[in-house]
Amino acid sequence: MSTAAAPPPKKTNRIGLEVLSYKGSKTTLCAGCGHNAISERVVECFYELGVEPWRVAKLSGIGCSSKSPAYFLGLSHSFNGVHGRMPALATGAILANSSLLGLGVSGDGDTASIGLGQFMHMVRRNLPMIYIIEDNGVYGLTKGQFSATANVGSTLKTGAANDLPPFDCCALALKWGATFVARSFSGDKKQLQAILKTAISHRGLSVIDVVSPCVTFNDHQGSTKSYAYMKEHDLVLNELDYVPAQDDIAVEIPEGEAMDVRLHDGSHLRIRKLGRDFDPTNRLAALAAIEDAESKGEVLTGVLYVNTGKPTFLDLLNLPAEPIATLPESRVRPSRAVLEEVMEELR
């Protein structure tokens, strides 16, 4: 008779995978880097929602942020591209296979400096994917230069102050066509989880700007992307509750208390106002709120905008449901008769 106790049953998600299946290799980023917290949220959210990891295509550019896809979803395909040009790779991959769940990870230098053009055109196309900006206002891998999201007056460790205005990636995304726009803080676990899960359920471009402090080059006094600065200036816009499609959602919401957004996969996002009157389906109001917060030195976090009705780039291209990359020869090579017809026209 065996005396050993049976091992406790392993905890699995709805598709029978353990959380381990959603992890990646060990991070090589600095201890305390905000990006590591974001990687952890990605692991949790994809595990909890039971997303098939092989359905995910991770894409990134160059920088500390862009290294991070190695640290989560190790079973997924991943493409670490060139600096600032991940949107192009992502566009090609998603056009080739529209069933992929694109997960792009970029940084503030990769998005707002070298990659601004590609970022804006991806926004304009409403390419269906998740685009996370791990925003620390500084170049880490090249050891501490300003990026284009650094605030006016913020200083480097050397004391040098930034005197150019920052690009606000959320404002850019809002103005030019992204359909889910949110800002969060790497230290706000619950908010970031709700935002990430919503992005997974959203069909369209989700731009998530996550203030993610760089403990080595931009966490000092004088930085506006430090843990201390965010603790003091983070103005949480709304309280978020993501309800997966499979859960019972028959709970009545008293009118006026929260907004309920039905997402493409049947999940729901409940947005509860906090203090001020703000409607996240109103693009202009969102832009105004960002401007208002900026003028007061606050960092507005939460869901800024959600629009579930706008066609995506795939819709505009009139693509079939299945991936075009692997359509059989009979569907991509026209017949002999077609060639003869064209030749006749040219005679």
Next chain:
Amino acid sequence: MSTLEVSPAEPLSAHAGRSVVNDFSLQVATVNGSGSQTANSVLMRAIFQMGIPVSGKNMFPSNIAGLPTWFTIRASKYGYVGRRKEIDFLVAMNPETAREDVMKLEAGAAVVYDEPLKLSQLRGDLHFYPVPFDKLVGPVCPDAKLRKLVRNMIYDGVVAWLLSIEMEEVHRALVKQFGKRKAKAAELNWGAAQAGFDYASKTLTKADPCRVERMNATAGKIIVDGNAACALGAMFAGVTVVTWYPITPSSSLVETLIGYMRRFRVEPETGKATYAIVQAEDELASIGMALGAGWAGARSMTATAGPGLSLMSEFIGLGYYAEVPAVIYDVERVGPSTGLPTRTQQGDLLMTAFLSHGDTKHPMFFPCSMEECFTMSIEAFEFAERFQTPVFILTDLDLGMNNWMSDPFPYPEKPMNRGKVLTAEDLDRLGGFARYLDVDGDGVGYRTLPGTNHTKAGYFTRGSGHNENAQYTEREDDYINNMDRLAHKFEVMRSHVPEPAEETRAGARIGIIAIGSSDYAARESCDQLQAEYGVAVSYLRLRAYPFTKHLEEFIRRHDRVYVIDQNRDAQLLMLMRMELEPDLIARLRSVRYYGGMPIDARTITDTIVKQEGK
């Protein structure tokens, strides 16, 4: 009162009675944006329909309207359709260039001109045919706004009468040009052509020797430009993702492809497109999209020209190291920025061969004809997936944008081969895979596509820092191992690229080597050297890089080998020097032309004769 002197020259009577049949170059000098393209195409097509080998070259400015443009039709009973420098028959419609155009002609040439230009005063050794275009266009085109466009069709009628081009063929060509939907426009233009023909037959006296006679050398053939031929090749190769950014002279490749794909690649049952074509924000994006799509398993392509290729350089390097298939068309042209973007050149050879930083080298295909533009496109898509790497198809403005006759394209008989791609079932059987492991000894690893439904399918794609398992590494041995495998893969390509075409002449001690559009002038030059100097010349046309063993064998069999380059720096010759033994390099001579026009046979012949000391 004009005081122009009549230049002393051979009296015209010396040419009397001479007849030049189906062997001349006709040039139409106009202003761009004046609608002369239709008139020129119709003229060319009418000669083609009479069974005479013909080619049409448009020399146009980088401009929308108002600058000089020249269209040259060469008819040749011998089948020579490359550029010929000498013009036998000029249609001078552009007041700005008329004087210079006339002064450049050789004695005995013919000039049809707009009567008020009074060109006949310029020279006494040419045959002048004045035509009052403005007087003739009025009655046939009551709408004054259309007269500018219809006016050009008058010279079609004049030329038809002077050269004995059958008016029925002009009419047929016109109808074909305008199609059924523009029957009214065709009718209007036909009226103008007839007016020209009537005027010429009643007023002019044929004096020059040029004329056409019906032949049977074009039966069954088509007329097409290289960009359209490449577009058709891509469609029949099963391309699914096409990305581009407009740039002369490659834009019409994708624009033509868009037209064909809309017609033939939208499924009638569902109305869905089996392709995506994206006009990107720039070339950096278009190559990125093509590589993203190739990575995800699509047959993807982009089309560009030299400046675009320069921009793509970084991404191409990533494509090389990450080993991602894609087909890149480079329709070569001259110059960066404001520099002769509408002139032809083969100037991107060296840049393309090693595009990007670090150690990189890329396969290039060199089609020389319309048929090869089609067949090599299909081969390139197969090759890219077979070797998991960016493949370049180099054409040029001369091939890409000019009209060429061709045999009809052959339907691809071989089924598509998507290369070494592992499916979920394969992974079940194998238990896993190492992305960059050389399992088969050809340097090409097995890959999986994103979305493959298997826990072992995923791998991490990045630049040069990876081991056989696609894991990140900065280890010396891993890096060298990977570099050596890539070099081996490139060597294996040598026996898989399209082989050269060779024409050997008995007893030939000298040889010519050319690529792409230089073929026409090269072959004509071989004939000139034989006929005019009694020199037998063998000819090797390379069809791809890396070079095959045939190159070395060819040079070894000849004392001297002339390498033809349409660029200043002898780029094709330089590419050869990098891999040949010194004794073979010593046999190489250079023939270069880089003036922006397509190279012509006489330039090659003269250069060789000079170097041979004849």
